[in-house]
Amino acid sequence: MSTAEQPTPGKRRGRRPGGQDTRAALLDAARQIFSESGYEGATVRAIAARAGVDAAMVNHWFGGKEALFGQAVLQLPFDPAELLGQLMDGPVGDLGERIVRRFLTVWDATDGGAFPALVRSIASHELAALSLRDFLIRHVLENVVKRVSPDRPELRASLCASQMVGVGMGRYVAKFEPFSTTDVETLAAAIGPTLQRYLTGDIG
């Protein structure tokens, strides 16, 4: 079965009727399909077909393709759409600091989580790099930028990404000192204004 692009109407593939089995099967299928087709090329329908479940299960369990990608591939311990809402909840002038604080708090909780593995896979596989790029830039940062600045949102999003990827590298992978052990508030105060300028300020 697998990539079946036209599910037989009326025929529910009942191999995994629901529950944690469905969720796990969707995560497995998502990793395969995203890896084969990239973020843009992957469809909810193809992932559900590979998992042998109805496409509605993706929305039921994950809320959509973005969140499934976040959990299956990036292994983000949060829902990107929910995160966006939380980041936007507060003064625009503190947005940069909120992004840094939030990023560090989430990843610190698992000592970098999947970040080091992600970097390895980005450095080795072009497709993973493409998926990350699509997702991080287009579906997270550009969404933030477009809400606060009409000027060159793609470049601004890239600039934000460059700083945050560097923060992850320095804190969890290359482990710069004192960077990897500095408290979150000190780093949010130091790096927040960088994100803020990239988001809403003068970038030349």
Next chain:
Amino acid sequence: MSTAEQPTPGKRRGRRPGGQDTRAALLDAARQIFSESGYEGATVRAIAARAGVDAAMVNHWFGGKEALFGQAVLQLPFDPAELLGQLMDGPVGDLGERIVRRFLTVWDATDGGAFPALVRSIASHELAALSLRDFLIRHVLENVVKRVSPDRPELRASLCASQMVGVGMGRYVAKFEPFSTTDVETLAAAIGPTLQRYLTGDIG
């Protein structure tokens, strides 16, 4: 004759008397010794001994341990000490922009050079990460920072490193668009002020 701590007097290891053979042997030996002992633990004497040449050859061919590390391990197409001199040659207020411009110009010339391979090895091998951290932070950026700011030079150097590693990741590894194709002057203008603030400005 350099840092040789106690060379056996009168006993020159003549296996490779000089020329390009000596240089290549030193590069090989340096890669081994830096990998075994890290940047701090490696000595010029140990590298020369492994290469079977006199320790004076390290200064003769590379000018010292730093430059040897830069060429053998980081495969930098320049001498770090010379680079430092060039970066400091100009107004302190433009230092951030000079760092970004210089970094991008050097690495762009070889489409990222060894940067992607370096990231792979950092993500896989703790020792390589330690070497990079030692070298990049202590022997390049801290040297710059200490010349312009007495306040928390280690943190400032780490902050600079986080942005520049992120620039390398975004431009040469994950290839964010439009980041990976934006011209150097646009990026120097956008990112230069970040480095400038990390070097000499208010970091909270």
